[in-house]
Amino acid sequence: MTNYCKTFFVFLGDKPKQITIRNYTKQDIPALIDIQRECFPPPFPSELWWNEAQLLNHINNFPEGALCAEYDGRLIGSMTGLIVAFESEHPQHTWAEITDHGYIRNHNPQGDSLYVVDISVRPTYRKFGIGKCLMQSMYETVIHLQLARLLGGGRMPGYHLHAERLTPEQYVELVIQGELRDPVISFLLRCGRLPVTIVPEYLEDEESCNHALLMEWKNPFMPLTI
Missing domain, CATH: 3.40.630.30 (Gcn5-related N-acetyltransferase (GNAT))
Known part of the structure; x- marks a missing residue:
């Protein structure tokens, strides 16, 4: 170690x-x-x-x-x-x-x-x-x-406020565009993380409607080959 x-x-x-x-x-x-x-x-x-x-x-x-x-x-x-x-x-x-x-x-x-x-x-x-x-x-x-990278599923605790009118993908896109702010996803974006995909049933999480956004940070010294 x-x-x-x-x-x-x-x-x-x-x-x-x-x-x-x-x-x-x-x-x-x-x-x-x-x-x-x-x-x-x-x-x-x-x-x-x-x-x-x-x-x-x-x-x-x-x-x-x-x-x-x-x-x-x-x-x-x-x-x-x-x-x-x-x-x-x-x-x-x-x-x-x-x-x-x-x-x-x-x-x-x-x-x-x-x-x-x-x-x-x-x-x-x-x-x-x-x-x-x-x-x-x-x-x-x-x-x-x-x-090659750091990965993690980011909670979407603001999503439940918009779930009736937006799909998880639409919600994330509006957060990325700056039209909405999510306490976790916006924080991870500020940390340099990039969206990969929505993961349904990631965690029992009422606020996120059980969804998460898988996000990554790529090692700049080791370009991804996969």
Whole structure:
């Protein structure tokens, strides 16, 4: 394993604050579960938060894909990925299938794509670019491991407001054109992700009507051949 550790400044209000992004470890597990608790409060079911067995699998199976953001000695965000062999001609899948229900026992070191399992930032820190910094760190991991791309299914939480008049494809197109704003898809676009395809029944998600937008970031040093 190659350890990842990066320190930089973000602005919380008018003042620069030092943030560190690093690999998370066993000692971070209580804080990682607390981040989930804060990010997904009731009525979100607590049994869907990360559990200790899942987090241990992340650390043991693919530590390079287990990242956290730390400020003033406190974890404020995390991001997890695994490596998969992505077949562009067969892009349809569910979150549970491709992440092994979050346990990543299907992590494939011989795969070509880093797949995002989860990204979470404590609500208090969401306006300071922490999520974008975590995403950038995962792009750097893609380059370091010489993978072709980063992939992930983006929720479409604004879609339920327009589902009666728009198909998922029409909704995404309007978000891309800037006619609509989606909290997740717009964020991922700002992070440099590109749309691949709509994935129905990706996740049980009322706001997204169970849809997700599969999005990728291509390694600029390794042009895709498939």
